Amino acid sequence: MINSPNLQSSTTHLKRMGEVSLWNLFSGYILVGLFGFGGISASMYYIAVDKRAWITPEEYTAALSLGQVLPGPGLMNTCIIVADKFHGLKGVFLALMGLLLCPILILLALVTVYDHYSQLPEVQHATYAAAAASVGLIFGMGLKLARAIIKSKTAFFFMASAFIAIGIFKWPLFETILALAALSIAVGYLERE
């Protein structure tokens, strides 16, 4: 290798610089936010790959898996990673603004209307049903992921431990997950040996 690793790492993220204009990026992220009902995973794919063709499906998958392995909101991470590839920190800032501004304004409008009419039985029943449906979506997503991921006794053990510790016993997330993750990674190393 000719380049030192450090030099390489500081330039690769900008290798696509300029291929997508700042306005294209910003307006695209506005649409990702506005079309993102129930989370932005579908709308991000639609805009970044299908509609605007910023990146290929393979690049999207790579950015997605990198975003998911990082802490925090996984799809936001993916959006940030994609923006960084084209315009560095400027792109990241515009991506965050584009993703959040319109949805926050819509949400606040929704909350204001909700607070005004929250005494109406119809509004209460609608909110209750929406919350129940969202709970159902969480369980459905959990089941889908479990089907794909939980394929060994070890995996089941860690899933069950996390569920019992956080969902049932309500232990503090920070300490519990650090401990469980360390244990899980240690077991991962041992199983590979």
Next chain:
Amino acid sequence: MMDLDLLLSLAHNFAKVSLVSVGGISVMIPEVHRQVVEMNNWISNDQFASAFALSQVAPGPNILLMTLVGWRVAGWAGMLVATAATILPTTVLSVMANRLESQLIHARWYWVTRKSLPPLIVGLIFSSGIVTAKATGLDALGLLIVACVAAHFYLYKSNPLISIMVSIVVGVIAGWLGFL
């Protein structure tokens, strides 16, 4: 005058939650509920449940739940602090990870970590289901909606918003008929 201690506490709690929540917002819900409802009594269970429902109905990233909780706790300042605290630490990590990716993919710990964390995430997602179900205070009809939506989402590739909209219609009609 804003309560600075409250905002700092909000920032500290949400940043900490965000930094260990591999798997996204659905993983954060139990801890956010524990912090803002159970430990600090910043908002009520009902407010949390309605914030959860509203953030699901509005478009945009799921992180809007944190935005809305911040808004309920401390208005505009709380909203900004909650959103920034959730996003900024992980933004820095994402940018760093993107720039170091060419090195990461050769590191063994990176692959071991990628293989080891998903089972924990699944456990945390089920935890979120339990915590939000309890916060919402589900009765028989609510549990029926949960079961139907979960089964439908599990079995078919469908747009989540359609499930939510159908459920809302069912809920309003059930209310008129006196089932709720």
